[in-house]
Amino acid sequence: MAETAAHAARPAHVEEHTSTGLPNTKLAMWLFLGSECLLFGALITTYVLYRGASQTGPYPSDVFDIPYTSVSSFVLLASSVTMVLALTAAEKHDHVRMRLWLLATAFLGMTFVGGQVYEFTHFYREGLSLSTNLFGTTFFVLTGFHGVHVTVGILMLLSLVGMSSTNRLPDDPAFPVEMVGLYWHFVDVVWIVIFTVVYLIPNAPPK
Amino acid sequence: MSEHDTFREEIGEEGLADPRETGRPHRPHPSAKEYIRIGMILAVLTSLEVWTSYSGLPHGLMITFLWVMSAIKFSLVALWFMHLRFDDPRYSRFFMLGLVGACVLYLLVLLSFRVFAR
Numbered sequence: 001m002a003e004t005a006a007h008a009a010r011p012a013h014v015e016e017h018t019s020t021g022l023p024n025t026k027l028a029m030w031l032f033l034g035s036e037c038l039l040f041g042a043l044i045t046t047y048v049l050y051r052g053a054s055q056t057g058p059y060p061s062d063v064f065d066i067p068y069t070s071v072s073s074f075v076l077l078a079s080s081v082t083m084v085l086a087l088t089a090a091e092k093h094d095h096v097r098m099r100l101w102l103l104a105t106a107f108l109g110m111t112f113v114g115g116q117v118y119e120f121t122h123f124y125r126e127g128l129s130l131s132t133n134l135f136g137t138t139f140f141v142l143t144g145f146h147g148v149h150v151t152v153g154i155l156m157l158l159s160l161v162g163m164s165s166t167n168r169l170p171d172d173p174a175f176p177v178e179m180v181g182l183y184w185h186f187v188d189v190v191w192i193v194i195f196t197v198v199y200l201i202p203n204a205p206p207k
Numbered sequence: 208m209s210e211h212d213t214f215r216e217e218i219g220e221e222g223l224a225d226p227r228e229t230g231r232p233h234r235p236h237p238s239a240k241e242y243i244r245i246g247m248i249l250a251v252l253t254s255l256e257v258w259t260s261y262s263g264l265p266h267g268l269m270i271t272f273l274w275v276m277s278a279i280k281f282s283l284v285a286l287w288f289m290h291l292r293f294d295d296p297r298y299s300r301f302f303m304l305g306l307v308g309a310c311v312l313y314l315l316v317l318l319s320f321r322v323f324a325r
Contacts, residue, residue, distance in 0.1 A: 022295055030298045034305025041309030045316055070257045074250060081246035084288050088239045178290075185288045189281050195253075196277040200260040201270055 029179055033186045040190050043145055044197055047138040054133035063123050064199060072115040073195050076150075079108035080188045083181045090177040098173060099161050105184065106157040109150055116147045139198065146194060149187045156180045234293040245287045252276050 018024055086101030120140070128136045160180055163169050169176060237245075259272050286292040291299045317323065 020297075022297060026298070027301070030301040031305075034302050034308075037302075037305035037309040038312075041313045045313035048317060049320055049322060066257060066260065070253065073253055077246065077249050077253060080249075080284060080288050081242060084237075084242040085239055087236070088242065091236065182289055185284055188288075189284045192277055192280045192284070196256065196273050200256055200273050 023175070025175075025179060026182075029182050033182065036186060036190075040142075040145070040193075043138075043142040044193060047142050047198060050134040050138050054135045056133050058123075058126050058128045058132070058135075060135060060139075060198075063126050063128055065119075065122075066199060068115070068119070069195065069199050072112055072119075073191065075108050075115070076112045076188055076191050079105045079112070080185055082108060083184050087174065087177050087181050090172075090174040093172065095164055095169075095173065098177065099164050102157050102161050102164075102177070106154050106161070109154040109157065109184075113147055113150050113154070116143065116150075120144075142194065142198065146187070146190055149190070153180070153184045153187050156183065236290055236293055237287060242287070245283055249280055249283060252280050 020027065082101050082104040086098050086105060089095075089097035089101055120143075123136075128139075130136055130140045157180060160169070160173075160177060163176075164173060256273060256276050259269055259276070262269065264272065285302070291302065
């Protein structure tokens with residue numbers, strides 16, 4: 001009898017143990033993002049290191065379309081706004097609005113990735129491939145890695161929507177949405193740096 | 208002083224307890240209006256970046272402007288959208304560990320290859 005009562009009183013979701021005073025999942029996410037800085041730092045450094053070192057074309061000025069990439073940047077920035085609006089809805093336990101904003105974020109992410117696929121295809125037709133020259137190698141590896149990260153983020157967003165639709169998220173969905181949001185915003189800040197280093201700085205006129 | 212005492216001193220008494228029990232104080236997250244305002248600032252800064260790249264400013268000045276605007280955008284997203292301004296400062300420290308570590312390490316690599324002297 002007492003055992004039955006104790007079982008009934010047990011919370012449905014067992015809280016994790018933490019010895020730091022911080023949720024382990026969030027701490028792990030920030031550590032992971034810190035390590036991602038090193039990964040993207042290496043790729044960006046490699047791009048900068050070999051910039052202007054290609055012996056044959058096409059060169060960045062031959063293939064880059066700054067207005068087109070600027071639109072892609074606006075799309076990714078807008079997705080960060082929709083992501084935080086999803087979190088705001090999640091904090092208010094408004095599951096319907098949360099799913100809508102998550103879907104909007106995923107849609108904007110897909111638009112960005114679609115734009116990147118189109119850009120890669122266009123560059124390939126212009127004669128730039130992974131093995132054409134140093135610019136091609138460093139450019140495709142850097143932006144390709146970023147594109148893969150965006151794609152993983154889209155899958156995470158769609159998983160959240162699916163879990164919310166089938167009531168597999170906790171009553172307070174803010175925490176999982178915040179975790180996915182951290183990853184998504186990190187992908188955005190990485191693009192902020194890539195957009196400047198790769199696209200805008202090479203566009204500057206020579207000395 | 209034992210290892211446990213050192214750890215306790217580093218993270219504080221409150222840090223050893225469950226945050227859900229202590230209700231560790233942190234500032235509330237921004238409202239939807241604030242998020243949209245930050246989004247608009249980011250859009251304006253991006254427009255300024257693109258304009259700067261076509262502006263015909265001297266090369267060094269242009270690169271400085273682009274880096275400054277990029278750093279502002281990075282900070283706005285990290286501080287407001289990723290809540291580093293509002294959450295426990297230890298999250299910032301973990302992130303800065305990776306970020307500053309990466310910047311220092313790769314700056315040294317670029318300096319050793321004399322990239323900035325080209």
